[in-house]
Amino acid sequence: MAEKKPATTVVVTSGKGGVGKTTSTAAIGAALAMEGQRVVVVDFDIGLRNLDLMLGAERRVVYDLINVIQGTANLSQALIRDKKLHGLHLLAASQTRDKNALTEKGVAMIMGELRSRFDWVICDSPAGIERGAVMAMKHADAAIIIANPEISSVRDSDRIIGLLDAKTERGKRGQEMEKHLLITRYDTARTKTGEMLGIDDIADILSIPVLGVVPESNKVLNASNLGTPITMADRDSPPARAYGAAAKRLCGQDIPLEIPAGRKPFFANWFGGRAA
Amino acid sequence: MTILAHTQSQFRFQGRSFLAFVIFPTAPIGRWLNDLEKWVNESPGFFAEKPLMVDFSKVSPERDEFNSLLAYFQSNKFRLIAVENIDPAWLPRDLLPLPGGRHRQEIEAAKKQSPISGNANSHGRGTVNSLMLNSPVRSGQEIFFPAGDISVTGSVASGAEIISGGSIHVYGALRGRAIAGSDGNEKARIFCSSLEAELVSIAGFYKSAPDIDPDLFGRPVQIWLQDNLILLKAME
Numbered sequence: 001m002a003e004k005k006p007a008t009t010v011v012v013t014s015g016k017g018g019v020g021k022t023t024s025t026a027a028i029g030a031a032l033a034m035e036g037q038r039v040v041v042v043d044f045d046i047g048l049r050n051l052d053l054m055l056g057a058e059r060r061v062v063y064d065l066i067n068v069i070q071g072t073a074n075l076s077q078a079l080i081r082d083k084k085l086h087g088l089h090l091l092a093a094s095q096t097r098d099k100n101a102l103t104e105k106g107v108a109m110i111m112g113e114l115r116s117r118f119d120w121v122i123c124d125s126p127a128g129i130e131r132g133a134v135m136a137m138k139h140a141d142a143a144i145i146i147a148n149p150e151i152s153s154v155r156d157s158d159r160i161i162g163l164l165d166a167k168t169e170r171g172k173r174g175q176e177m178e179k180h181l182l183i184t185r186y187d188t189a190r191t192k193t194g195e196m197l198g199i200d201d202i203a204d205i206l207s208i209p210v211l212g213v214v215p216e217s218n219k220v221l222n223a224s225n226l227g228t229p230i231t232m233a234d235r236d237s238p239p240a241r242a243y244g245a246a247a248k249r250l251c252g253q254d255i256p257l258e259i260p261a262g263r264k265p266f267f268a269n270w271f272g273g274r275a276a
Numbered sequence: 277m278t279i280l281a282h283t284q285s286q287f288r289f290q291g292r293s294f295l296a297f298v299i300f301p302t303a304p305i306g307r308w309l310n311d312l313e314k315w316v317n318e319s320p321g322f323f324a325e326k327p328l329m330v331d332f333s334k335v336s337p338e339r340d341e342f343n344s345l346l347a348y349f350q351s352n353k354f355r356l357i358a359v360e361n362i363d364p365a366w367l368p369r370d371l372l373p374l375p376g377g378r379h380r381q382e383i384e385a386a387k388k389q390s391p392i393s394g395n396a397n398s399h400g401r402g403t404v405n406s407l408m409l410n411s412p413v414r415s416g417q418e419i420f421f422p423a424g425d426i427s428v429t430g431s432v433a434s435g436a437e438i439i440s441g442g443s444i445h446v447y448g449a450l451r452g453r454a455i456a457g458s459d460g461n462e463k464a465r466i467f468c469s470s471l472e473a474e475l476v477s478i479a480g481f482y483k484s485a486p487d488i489d490p491d492l493f494g495r496p497v498q499i500w501l502q503d504n505l506i507l508l509k510a511m512e
Contacts, residue, residue, distance in 0.1 A: 129416075151434075155415050158433045162414030205451075207412050207430060 007115040010122050010250070012141035013164075015156030016125030019148045020184040023220060023230070024243070025124040026054035028144070030229035031247035033078035033088035037119040040079065040089040042110075044136035047103060049093035055082060055091050056227025066094035069106030075113055084230060089118070099132035111139040129159065134167050141170065142178035144211060144250075148185045149196040154205055157181075161206065180211035182246060186260055187216045199259070212246030214239050214259030295422065296327035296357060300334045305341045309348060316353060328354050329374070333361040342366060405442075412448065413438060422458055434474060440464070447493075453477070462501050471497040471508070481506050 012025045022045075029041040043051035044068060050056045057080050068091075075091075082088035091114070094101065114121045125136035137143065143164050147157040161179060165171040183202060190196040190200035203210050214220075215238050223233035231240045231247075238260055245255050299420050330407055337345065342362065349356045360373040405424030412430030413419060419426060419487045422441040431448030438444055439455045446454070450468035457464030457479040464478050471492050475484045478501040488508065496511045 155434055158415040159435065162417045165411075204449075205431070205433065206447075 003117070007118050007121050007139045008144045008267060009111060009115060009133075010120065010144060011137040011145045011164075012122060012146060013125035013133060013137055013160050014127065014144075014146040014153070015129060015160040016153045018144050019098050019153050020214070020220075021127070022050045022054055022124050023224060024144065024146055024182060024184060024214070026124055026229040027231045027240070027243040028247050028250070029099040029120070029122050030082075030085055030088055031231040031244045032120050032251070033082070033085050034231065034244075035247065035251065036087065038087050038089075038117070039120045039122065040091055040114055040118045041068075041122045041123050041124060042091045042114070042136075043093035044102070044132055045124065046093045046132060047095065048100045048126065049095050051124050052080075052090060052092045053227060054224055054229060055090055057082070057092070058227075061092040064092045064094040065110065066097050066101045068110055069101065069103060072079045075110065075117075084228070092202075093168060099126070099130065099135070102135040104132060104135075104138075107135050107138065127162075129163060129248055133160070134163070137164055137168050139169055139176065140164075142180065142250075144180050144182050145206070145208065146182050146184055146203060147186070147206070149183060149191060149198070149202060151197065154197065154202055158206055161208065179208040180246075180250065181206055181208050182211045182214065184214045186213050188260055210257060211249055212242050213257065213260060214246075296329050298329045298331050298360075300331050301337070301345060303335045305335060305337050308335075313348075326355065327357045329358045329360060330356065331360045338339065338364075339366065341451060346371075377422050389431065407440075415452070431470075432468075434472075443467070448477075455482075456499075457501070464501075466499040467497075467511070469496045476506065476508075478506060482507075 003014060012021050012028070014021050025041050029039045033039045041051060041055070042065065043049050044065075049064075051136070052061050056067065060080050063078035065078070065267070067073040068078050078091055080090040080092065082090065091110075111121065123136045123140065124230055126132040145157050145161060147153050164177050168177060170177045181203065183199060186199070187196055191198050199210065199213055217237065217239045219234050219237045221228050222238050223230040226233055231243050234240050235244075242260065245258065248255050295371040306429075318418055318420040328349065330345070331395040346359070358374045359367055359371045361425065364372060407419070407421040407424065407426045409419065409426065409428045409430070413428055413432040413436040415433040415435035418437045418439070420439045422439070425442040425445065426438055426440040427445040427447070428438070429447050432438055432446050432450050432452045434453065436452035436476070437455070438453070440457050441459045441464075442456065442461060444454045444456045444467070449470035449472050451472045451474070453475040454466050454468070454473060455475075456466050460479050462479040466478065471488070472494060473485065473488070475482055476488075476499050477483075478499065481501055481504060483506045492508055492510055497508050498511050499506060499508050501507070
């Protein structure tokens with residue numbers, strides 16, 4: 001047996017709410033597990049938990065992250081195995097507490113233990129820049145920044161990228177944090193009419209590498225309603241393919257970026273219709 | 277039924293740091309004071325509003341010399357906050373030495389250069405003070421460097437703020453706010469590779485995005501102050 005390499009801790013974050021952090025956490029977590037990796041997805045949105053719904057595990061949550069921090073349950077009791085996908089696990093958030101229940105020491109202890117058990121620890125950050133978001137990013141080795149092609153989302157993402165260097169353990173040690181941009185809800189038609197930002201514009205403003213571009217699609221919502229990540233529910237759909245490719249890139253595979261319904265070359269300079 | 281319970285008031289304190297000038301009188305005190313007065317008259321506003329501390333480590337004055345100095349610094353030209361290295365018994369309670377604080381060399385340098393000049397922050401400074409930022413300045417970040425120029429090799433994001441005592445050079449896009457010559461240096465300039473700024477300011481004069489000629493948007497631009505007007509010119 002090959003020795004277990006140290007886990008990679010990834011935070012999925014955005015600043016702005018409703019851009020697709022939880023959906024993307026579930027989709028990428030599932031995609032990594034489908035590659036044969038051992039994955040745990042951790043919901044840091046204490047008081048507003050959603051990740052359990054995305055994985056269809058809402059009725060199976062007995063113990064959660066806060067129980068483990070407070071010592072009322074151990075980690076093995078709180079980890080929920082996915083029923084359909086071997087290798088995928090969930091550590092749910094508490095719905096009855098708030099973010100103040102996340103203690104520095106407790107989070108550090110849990111992250112350390114998860115690292116020793118899994119190949120990937122994926123932390124779903126709450127929106128905002130307060131305690132919950134800071135705790136979710138604190139122990140990360142890499143970050144996936146979710147942005148929608150609109151200026152408010154891009155500016156909030158920029159703010160979060162600044163915090164990633166200032167507030168994380170890695171940043172404090174002076175180490176560079178790997179940052180990946182995942183653009184979700186990308187709508188080619190609306191980009192062409194100038195209603196939405198183009199990928200080049202977003203990448204230019206945020207100046208971090210693009211991990212993937214997920215097209216806007218009803219299939220994403222359908223999958224959420226089913227309680228199954230889109231990467232499992234509808235494997236051949238364009239958003240599932242985009243998430244799958246993003247997960248492979250995250251593992252270090254060199255896969256060319258695909259434009260959803262793409263007719264334009266990707267990194268051609270095209271500065272149309274950005275609001276000042 | 278409603279019961280009104282008296283809850284204890286909650287106090288929240290925030291730390292705040294300021295830059296204070298420290299001045300060192302030298303012997304003979306009479307002449308030093310004359311020279312200072314001349315200097316202050318020729319650079320009005322240099323000390324205005326800025327906290328000032330007097331350090332007697334370089335001289336040991338007589339009691340009456342000290343009292344006349346103290347009276348001078350307590351006049352309304354200055355904002356004296358503490359006196360150091362003197363017998364504490366000579367001091368009124370509100371001027372006792374402040375614990376802590378770090379000395380900053382660059383202010384000393386600024387004080388020494390061109391002592392009789394109307395512009396306290398002109399060129400020809402002995403030491404070069406500049407701040408080099410090799411990563412983009414992100415939204416919400418505030419860079420404050422009163423001691424000299426700031427250079428940014430990346431972009432300055434919308435919602436970010438750069439405040440420099442000297443000039444500002446941005447080799448990416450300037451999308452946030454750039455405030456040059458924050459101490460009143462009218463010779464400070466702003467340079468950027470792509471002007472998309474929310475606000476540019478030099479020595480307290482400013483122009484916000486709606487006042488900037490839209491033809492300059494996205495172009496490399498130089499910004500300077502002339503006759504109290506902010507001027508912008510494309511560098512192409």
